[in-house]
Amino acid sequence: MIIPPHTPDPEVLDLLVSVAELGSLGAAARRHGISQPAASMRISALERRLDLRLLDRGPTGSVLTDTGQTVVDLARPVLNAAAELMDAVAALRRAARPSLRVLASTTIADHRIPHWLTALRKIRPELAVVLDVANSRQVTAAVRAREAELGFVEGPQSPTGLGSKVLAADELVVVVAPEHPWATRRRALTPRELADTPLLWREKGSGTRDTVWETLELHATPAPPAAELGSAAAILTTARSGTAPAVISRLIVAHELRSGTLREVRLAEGFTLTRKFRAIWDRRTPPTGPAADLVELATRIEAARPHRR
Known part of the structure; x- marks a missing residue:
């Protein structure tokens, strides 16, 4: 024509x-x-x-x-x-534009994924990334259902039946309001004391909750929660009010510790609270292309980060 x-x-x-x-x-x-x-x-x-x-x-x-x-x-x-x-x-x-759907737990989405995606954008500027945020249990369920190519979760154990790779260890700390008796205690906190104390807990399915619960169960049955809260922000606000101690990622609470609105409680020697950040995927479809690139970049970036000893 x-x-x-x-x-x-x-x-x-x-x-x-x-x-x-x-x-x-x-x-x-x-x-x-x-x-x-x-x-x-x-x-x-x-x-x-x-x-x-x-x-x-x-x-x-x-x-x-x-x-x-x-x-x-x-x-x-x-x-x-x-x-x-x-x-x-x-x-x-x-x-025609390549895309990648990723699910991540809240801590990883807020504090780590932005760095990883910035690096991914440099090598794959044409890639469209869709990021959804949920707790670790929900992310795991979505990956099992093949609703996302890749998930990032936090917790003590690798989810059963899925492929995974540990990217980093995340330190958890016990924090209290400045007026709380633990804020000025000289004696280090033992696992049994922490287990016997009603704490501020995240909702069931949270990687933080699973990590702390499994660690404390080795020493005693954890006390009933002082409160169960659906976000790290709610945990911080409630902890600042002096309601109860909280166990939370150092990544999340760093600002409050610097400003003094929350105080870190020293743990007894040999008592550590850490969880793993993991990439997870369906074993039938291991990461390839952009997904594999993202896992590799996340691994490199986390390995290069300075870690608190």
Whole structure:
């Protein structure tokens, strides 16, 4: 197919349709973000190209001629077809663009993934990453259901039945408000004391909760929670109020420890609270392409980070 000579530009046809819809050349010009004189010049150029008078121009404004209205009616399906064409092209671009869906636990999503994705963007700038956030148990369930190619979780053990790789160890600390008796205690805190104390706990399914619970169970059955809270932010706020001690990632509580709004409680020698950050995936589909790149970059970045001793 060869486009006939003098075929008008769709943009000027769209301007003419706007004149018909809005009733004036000035309103059409404003819709298209141009001045009224510029709009008038474009319509005049269209009239010369078509060799037709499309507007009646008068002292009170410009209105479409009967011929102009006929051209508008002919132009509408052309413009609709152009819009459909560009929508289809956009869909093709989206389909052709590589994408990666990732699920991550809250701590990893807030404090580690941004660094990993920045590095990934440098080697795969065309990649579209979709990141969803949930607790570790929910992330694990989603990966098992193959709702995501890759998951990042925290916890003491590797989820059964999934492929995984340890990326880093995350230190957990016991914190209290400055007014809490533990804030000034000189004797280090033992595992039994911590187990016997009602604490601020995350919800069931949290990697932090699972790690602390499994560690304390080695020494005693943990006391009933002082409160169960659905986010690290809620834990910090409640701990600052002096309600009870909390066990939380040093990554999350670093600012409060520096500012003094929370105090770290020293643990007895040999008593450590750490959890693992892991990448997890369905064993039937190990990471390849962008997913493999992300795991490798996360491993390198975490290995290069300074770790508190």
